[in-house]
Amino acid sequence: MRETPVSPPERKPSRIQTENRQRIRDAALGLFATQGFRGTTLDQIADACGMHKPNLIYYYESKEAIHIDLLNTLMEEWLSPLGAMDPGGDPLEEILGYIHRKMEMSRLYPRESRLFANEIVQGAPRMLPHLESTLKPLFDSQCGIIAKWIKDGKIADLHPAHLIFSIWAVTQHYADFEAQIAVLLPGDDKRARGADQFVEVMFRKVLTP
Amino acid sequence: MRETPVSPPERKPSRIQTENRQRIRDAALGLFATQGFRGTTLDQIADACGMHKPNLIYYYESKEAIHIDLLNTLMEEWLSPLGAMDPGGDPLEEILGYIHRKMEMSRLYPRESRLFANEIVQGAPRMLPHLESTLKPLFDSQCGIIAKWIKDGKIADLHPAHLIFSIWAVTQHYADFEAQIAVLLPGDDKRARGADQFVEVMFRKVLTP
DNA sequence: TCGTAACTTTACCAAATGGTAAAAAACTTG
DNA sequence: CAAGTTTTTTACCATTTGGTAAAGTTACGA
CATH class of the missing domain: 1.10.357.10 (Tetracycline Repressor, domain 2)
Structure with a gap:
């Protein structure tokens, strides 16, 4: 349990953070590209990168944050x-x-x-x-x-x-x-x-x- | 109250039907065009053409039906x-x-x-x-x-x-x-x-x- | 003008969805 | 290896959203 989630990271992102953010971006890219922002759900992104929904929010504070980071x-x-x-x-x-x-x-x-x-x-x-x-x-x-x-x-x-x-x-x-x-x-x-x-x-x- | 809604119309569409379907299409066109299908809600379409949501469904059996008809x-x-x-x-x-x-x-x-x-x-x-x-x-x-x-x-x-x-x-x-x-x-x-x-x-x- | 069919409105509902809380598990480091 | 920290998972929740039920209202032909 953490009060302040690690995103955005205060200091340097750990190896796991870097990797998992990359996994999320890669999955989200394909989905946003073919379904648009609103057409894509967090569950779909989670599915596509083999993670659970709250885990996405652990790395990105919102769905929009993923989209913005991608762009x-x-x-x-x-x-x-x-x-x-x-x-x-x-x-x-x-x-x-x-x-x-x-x-x-x-x-x-x-x-x-x-x-x-x-x-x-x-x-x-x-x-x-x-x-x-x-x-x-x-x-x-x-x-x-x-x-x-x-x-x-x-x-x-x-x-x-x-x-x-x-x-x-x-x-x-x-x-x-x-x-x-x-x-x-x-x-x-x-x-x-x-x-x-x-x-x-x-x-x-x-x-x- | 009607059991079988008028959409799709069994015979010839009335003047009101023709007019209102056109109003719906016109409103939906602008919204689908700039927000995509999933990005557009029935409420937004209803708002944009000054109708109520169930009224849309009276003329089109679903949101998708509007989209398909437009295309x-x-x-x-x-x-x-x-x-x-x-x-x-x-x-x-x-x-x-x-x-x-x-x-x-x-x-x-x-x-x-x-x-x-x-x-x-x-x-x-x-x-x-x-x-x-x-x-x-x-x-x-x-x-x-x-x-x-x-x-x-x-x-x-x-x-x-x-x-x-x-x-x-x-x-x-x-x-x-x-x-x-x-x-x-x-x-x-x-x-x-x-x-x-x-x-x-x-x-x-x-x-x- | 009256009755019926067409249309509109209000009040809902179930599912989907973005997001949270908090416990469990895994990893790091002294 | 023990204590603390990071990461993952499970169980939820509030809102939004597509759609329905049914009552109320208008239009229209006989």
């Missing part, structure tokens, strides 16, 4: 490819590289993609501040890089912000709308490669001056 | 622009026209777009059969039209299915991810026009052989 934890690694565009590199290859990395993420981390999709579609109730403070500055900076490439005539003259939107839209579509794509384009095996090729060809055409 | 009712008008592509028309203008209509729908009917987005992101639990039976044949047929245009050298050689996916992705992104776009690109007034122009230019480049 915050995943946000930066989700955005990291955007920041990786190098202003000194070859413009066309930098952007195509970014697109390639986004496609890879859609394939490897569809749960993360859908988690964010759910959050944004529903008006980003828990992420708006984070979008303002973290995404916006990065976005503006990368738009600036693209604008310069355009001014230098290295790539086609397109509105940088809308260009990034279209990249996000197309690449994340493959993760977020997979259920639909699976119906319309059966034949699992080579779908990913076909998508990669298409996106590469499409954006190369778009970006070439 | 079915909106599906065909949502898809109608795709079917409107004319195999006899000018290929480039037909596709660009379709894109234009999709952008318009994103602007005019964001709730419908988000309703479907929610449904698909969550694995289309209530729409999979409908996708198979209604969307798939239409999709295949329109892919066929595009394939022929490609074979005739009228537009660039791109995988028709992925082309349509990219059109859906980009156009619907403006409705589904509006919360994010509003943060990244403030200044409401000319955002829609900028988006329209961008998308037009982008796909014209992509489609031109």
